[in-house]
Amino acid sequence: xxxxxxxxxxxxxxxxxxxxxxxxxxxxxxxxxxxxxxxxxxxxxxxxxxxxxxxxxxxxxxxxxxxxxxxxxxxxxxxxxxxxxxxxxxxxxxxxxxxxxxxxxxxxxxxxxxxxxxxxxxxxxxxxxxxxxxxxxxxxxxxxxxxxxxxxxxxxxxxxxxxxxxxxxxxxxxxxxxxxxxxxxxxxxxxxxxxxxxxxxxxxxxxxxxxxxxxxxxxxxxxxxxxx
Numbered sequence: 001x002x003x004x005x006x007x008x009x010x011x012x013x014x015x016x017x018x019x020x021x022x023x024x025x026x027x028x029x030x031x032x033x034x035x036x037x038x039x040x041x042x043x044x045x046x047x048x049x050x051x052x053x054x055x056x057x058x059x060x061x062x063x064x065x066x067x068x069x070x071x072x073x074x075x076x077x078x079x080x081x082x083x084x085x086x087x088x089x090x091x092x093x094x095x096x097x098x099x100x101x102x103x104x105x106x107x108x109x110x111x112x113x114x115x116x117x118x119x120x121x122x123x124x125x126x127x128x129x130x131x132x133x134x135x136x137x138x139x140x141x142x143x144x145x146x147x148x149x150x151x152x153x154x155x156x157x158x159x160x161x162x163x164x165x166x167x168x169x170x171x172x173x174x175x176x177x178x179x180x181x182x183x184x185x186x187x188x189x190x191x192x193x194x195x196x197x198x199x200x201x202x203x204x205x206x207x208x209x210x211x212x213x214x215x216x217x218x219x220x221x222x223x224x225x226x227x228x
């Protein structure tokens with residue numbers, strides 16, 4: 001049986017990032033296990049992925065609750081019942097209450113499909129294209145009560161080609177998400193990553209966002225600039 005910290009993954013959609021993390025746990029690259037996959041949408045593909053992988057999973061439809069706070073209370077209870085140490089948001093399309101975020105402060109991670117602080121919120125790929133940006137990307141960050149404003153842990157950039165539309169760009173960014181999210185989770189599990197007074201620290205030093213960004217050059221060849 002896997003040992004180490006227990007992870008809860010919260011998702012609303014397809015669940016490809018959940019699967020990338022689960023596979024890293026299976027291979028031992030992340031010395032932990034996913035103990036709970038929870039979706040707030042009954043038809044979310046992440047639930048089917050979890051079932052296929054034999055991971056405990058459940059749905060908590062947010063529409064069944066009278067308020068955002070009531071939903072978050074039930075969500076917290078599910079996480080506690082599963083005895084989880086780390087909460088990972090993987091396309092979880094709910095704005096969490098400040099009370100919930102504070103409860104899991106330092107052990108709540110999110111991945112956002114832009115190079116934060118650019119383009120918090122939705123429609124990130126089209127916004128990057130419309131702005132004429134040369135690059136888009138993804139950011140893993142600690143979650144704080146302000147939306148998509150927590151300190152960045154690691155980013156990955158991809159070049160925006162003239163032929164890219166929002167769908168194609170999203171596919172390119174997703175490939176990089178599947179690389180950097182398991183890496184950030186592994187750092188947390190290994191005790192190398194923490195949140196101190198609003199700053200992300202890795203290996204006992206404040207994280208330099210530029211040092212932890214992996215750009216992609218015009219030929220699509222990744223230049224690795226992040227230590228393992």
